[in-house]
Amino acid sequence: MFAEVIVDIKTSQVDKVFDYFALENTKVGHRVMVPFGNRTIEGYVIGLKETTAYPIEKVKKISRILDEEPLILPEMLELSDYMIKNNHLKRVDTLRLFLPSGIRKEKVKPLLKEYVYVLDFEKDEARKKLRANSKKQLEMLDYIEPNNSYLKSDLNKKFGSLAVDKFVEMGFFEVKTERVLRNPQTKQKEDKTVELNDAQKDILEKVKEPATHLIFGVTGSGKTEIYMHSIKRCLDEGKNAIMLVPEIGLTPQVVSLFKARFGSIVAILHSGLSMGERFDEWQRIYSGEARIVVGARSAIFAPLKNIGIIIIDEEHDDSYRSESNPRFYTHDIAKFRAHYNNCPLVLGSATPNIDTYYRAKNGEYRLHTLLKRANNKEMPKVEVVDMRQEMLAGNNNMFSRRLQMDLNDCIKANNQAMLFCNRRGFASYMICKSCGWVAKCDDCDATLVYHKEDDLLKCHFCSRRYKTITNCPKCDSKYIKMGVLGTERVADELKKLFPGVKVLRMDFDTTQNKSSHANILEEFANTKPCILVGTQMIAKGHDFPNVTLVGIVDADMSLHYSDFRSAERTFDLLTQVAGRAGRAEKIGKIVLQTYMPKHYVYRFMANYDYKSFFEREINVREVSKFPPFAYIVRVLFSGENLEDVQVATAHALNEFNLLCEDNKDILYCRAMKSPVSKIQNKYRYQILLRLTNFGFTNLIDKVYNICDKYQKQGVSVFVEINPNNLS
Ligand code: ADP
Numbered sequence: 233m234f235a236e237v238i239v240d241i242k243t244s245q246v247d248k249v250f251d252y253f254a255l256e257n258t259k260v261g262h263r264v265m266v267p268f269g270n271r272t273i274e275g276y277v278i279g280l281k282e283t284t285a286y287p288i289e290k291v292k293k294i295s296r297i298l299d300e301e302p303l304i305l306p307e308m309l310e311l312s313d314y315m316i317k318n319n320h321l322k323r324v325d326t327l328r329l330f331l332p333s334g335i336r337k338e339k340v341k342p343l344l345k346e347y348v349y350v351l352d353f354e355k356d357e358a359r360k361k362l363r364a365n366s367k368k369q370l371e372m373l374d375y376i377e378p379n380n381s382y383l384k385s386d387l388n389k390k391f392g393s394l395a396v397d398k399f400v401e402m403g404f405f406e407v408k409t410e411r412v413l414r415n416p417q418t419k420q421k422e423d424k425t426v427e428l429n430d431a432q433k434d435i436l437e438k439v440k441e442p443a444t445h446l447i448f449g450v451t452g453s454g455k456t457e458i459y460m461h462s463i464k465r466c467l468d469e470g471k472n473a474i475m476l477v478p479e480i481g482l483t484p485q486v487v488s489l490f491k492a493r494f495g496s497i498v499a500i501l502h503s504g505l506s507m508g509e510r511f512d513e514w515q516r517i518y519s520g521e522a523r524i525v526v527g528a529r530s531a532i533f534a535p536l537k538n539i540g541i542i543i544i545d546e547e548h549d550d551s552y553r554s555e556s557n558p559r560f561y562t563h564d565i566a567k568f569r570a571h572y573n574n575c576p577l578v579l580g581s582a583t584p585n586i587d588t589y590y591r592a593k594n595g596e597y598r599l600h601t602l603l604k605r606a607n608n609k610e611m612p613k614v615e616v617v618d619m620r621q622e623m624l625a626g627n628n629n630m631f632s633r634r635l636q637m638d639l640n641d642c643i644k645a646n647n648q649a650m651l652f653c654n655r656r657g658f659a660s661y662m663i664c665k666s667c668g669w670v671a672k673c674d675d676c677d678a679t680l681v682y683h684k685e686d687d688l689l690k691c692h693f694c695s696r697r698y699k700t701i702t703n704c705p706k707c708d709s710k711y712i713k714m715g716v717l718g719t720e721r722v723a724d725e726l727k728k729l730f731p732g733v734k735v736l737r738m739d740f741d742t743t744q745n746k747s748s749h750a751n752i753l754e755e756f757a758n759t760k761p762c763i764l765v766g767t768q769m770i771a772k773g774h775d776f777p778n779v780t781l782v783g784i785v786d787a788d789m790s791l792h793y794s795d796f797r798s799a800e801r802t803f804d805l806l807t808q809v810a811g812r813a814g815r816a817e818k819i820g821k822i823v824l825q826t827y828m829p830k831h832y833v834y835r836f837m838a839n840y841d842y843k844s845f846f847e848r849e850i851n852v853r854e855v856s857k858f859p860p861f862a863y864i865v866r867v868l869f870s871g872e873n874l875e876d877v878q879v880a881t882a883h884a885l886n887e888f889n890l891l892c893e894d895n896k897d898i899l900y901c902r903a904m905k906s907p908v909s910k911i912q913n914k915y916r917y918q919i920l921l922r923l924t925n926f927g928f929t930n931l932i933d934k935v936y937n938i939c940d941k942y943q944k945q946g947v948s949v950f951v952e953i954n955p956n957n958l959s
């Protein structure tokens with residue numbers, strides 16, 4: 233018997249299958265060690281066969297099998313095939329996704345601990361056998377209970393190892409070594425089971441169907457309760473469940489909610505775990521001990537068998553798209569696994585991805601709508617404040633008079649406020665503070681981005697450049713503003729305005745420690761009054777009953793991000809942020825500061841009118857031929873040698889241009905320096921293509937073929953389809 237083996241080497245340019253003589257017990261999916269050149273390296277068995285096309289004298293033998301049972305399930309091997317084809321990935325890159333990094337190369341070992349088991353004996357009898365002056369032993373005898381077990385190291389610490397050894401010798405204790413699972417720490421939370429209302433019950437019934445469902449429901453409408461009831465139903469049927477949440481939405485609150493309801497059968501997978509914790513959680517899922525996986529994007533690859541439901545919460549979130557190799561879109565993988573397991577896939581959001589809602593409206597997905605909050609409370613009122621008026625009235629502060637007053641009231645009432653300040657991306661835009669005019673590209677209607685190093689405004693979409701200006705072309709005002717408003721400045725300003733009031737800050741800089749995220753939230757939960765300032769990190773999933781005010785310091789910031797999805801993203805983000813206020817008994821309010829108060833995003837957002845926003849947005853996309861009416865394909869070239877990268881880009885562009893000549897399905901094709909022109913010493917160039925939906929299937933393979941040709945030592949070429957951003 234021969235085994236087809238994929239060897240796990242990082243530098244492998246080719247995705248080659250090698251044939252080896254199989255050992256007796258070799259199964260498909262096994263991890264093995266194989267001789268390779270003059271080394272022995274790790275590999276994966278992806279097939280078994282009777283014959284080989286290699287010269288038989290050159291075929292070597294598998295050295296050993298690393299695990300008793302194959303770690304890569306048959307389902308995952310099929311998924312690997314799918315991803316190779318669909319995402320143009322290398323086999324080894326897909327297989328690596330399926331295993332925790334600690335398992336490969338045996339970086340992490342199972343954690344073993346010694347336990348003492350107290351055998352069955354009479355304490356009084358035992359006491360007689362001990363000497364009267366052996367104080368520690370007598371104390372230990374009082375402490376222990378027959379038929380119980382204790383961690384040996386604990387007893388050693390309390391009573392000394394001599395005493396413990398003595399008890400072993402006397403036959404009171406038996407020592408056993410056992411594997412312990414590293415358990416990610418969580419605080420336990422009281423579970424309150426609620427009875428679903430009629431709207432929720434109705435949806436719960438409908439999402440049984442093995443299809444793709446979209447639950448579109450305002451924040452607080454009780455989606456999470458539907459998820460948990462569906463999962464419960466799955467468990468009762470003997471099946472298992474995966475529930476995905478955005479990375480930053482995976483708060484301790486969500487985790488403890490699930491643990492409180494379902495207990496130890498919940499496994500958690502996210503990037504904050506240590507390698508050992510991840511390894512053990514993975515093992516618990518693989519062995520079937522854990523039956524519910526709650527995790528961020530990569531949890532979609534969990535080795536869970538017999539899946540009864542897959543849920544993607546906040547399905548519109550950008551983090552579901554992997555932006556570095558291996559690139560994939562979580563929804564595609566989830567669809568594959570749902571189909572394989574013949575189970576429902578449930579997407580949920582208050583602000584669905586435009587593409588998702590479009591499919592749901594067209595009947596490709598089943599649409600279920602929740603119009604009201606579960607507790608029947610009104611959505612908090614959104615007040616849009618015109619920052620141009622503030623300036624005219626002589627207020628140059630970053631906070632409007634409205635926001636200052638509301639903050640004051642909030643603090644006086646001993647409540648809490650959240651101030652949101654989105655500093656997304658690396659660059660700033662140019663805006664007139666008097667009239668709200670924003671510098672835009674003449675060709676693309678995209679906001680221009682200021683590049684400090686060459687003092688130019690650039691369009692990230694077509695790479696056209698513009699000189700910076702000092703006077704507004706519309707109203708001639710010289711109050712042209714540039715630069716971003718960071719969380720740090722907002723927090724400083726607050727401390728000045730409200731001395732003595734606790735101000736907390738949560739952003740990338742303040743959450744570098746493993747537990748800092750949880751600590752900040754915990755401190756916020758326990759402090760009144762208090763103001764929490766943060767980036768989009770504070771937008772998701774948090775449920776603080778005392779938050780009565782949410783301030784959005786500069787709503788326009790993400791709107792001006794140069795991208796066809798910036799309106800969509802702004803709507804999502806602001807809706808999410810607004811959803812933090814007035815969740816419980818107290819009435820909430822949102823103050824939204826903008827220089828463009830009439831913009832349709834704000835108009836619809838202030839009324840929580842996603843549907844109208846969707847209609848408006850989908851029309852724009854249709855007319856301008858953007859997704860879902862076309863595909864954007866970015867081909868990214870990067871490498872350490874600038875000339876190599878430029879040459880590869882130029883040659884590839886030639887080929888693309890040839891392709892364009894006789895093909896109307898290519899709507900756009902240009903090459904340019906990437907907006908972030910260098911990352912980690914690698915120069916970046918890109919070719920942007922826009923393809924019609926009709927032409928996509930046909931053309932994408934041609935695109936891949938061209939890219940493979942220029943993928944060589946020193947230059948890497950990646951294809952991204954409808955990427956999150958074009959930096
Ligand atoms: P979403 O996920 O849509 O934001 P949740 O499921 O988290 O909403 O529900 C929001 C709040 O309403 C939670 O505190 C939850 O416990 C409560 N809730 C949900 N469903 C019900 C219900 N049927 N009856 C009472 N309270 C409910």
Ligand code: ZN
Nearest residue numbers: 673676691694
């Ligand atoms: Zn442009």
Ligand code: ZN
Nearest residue numbers: 664667704707
């Ligand atoms: Zn102006």
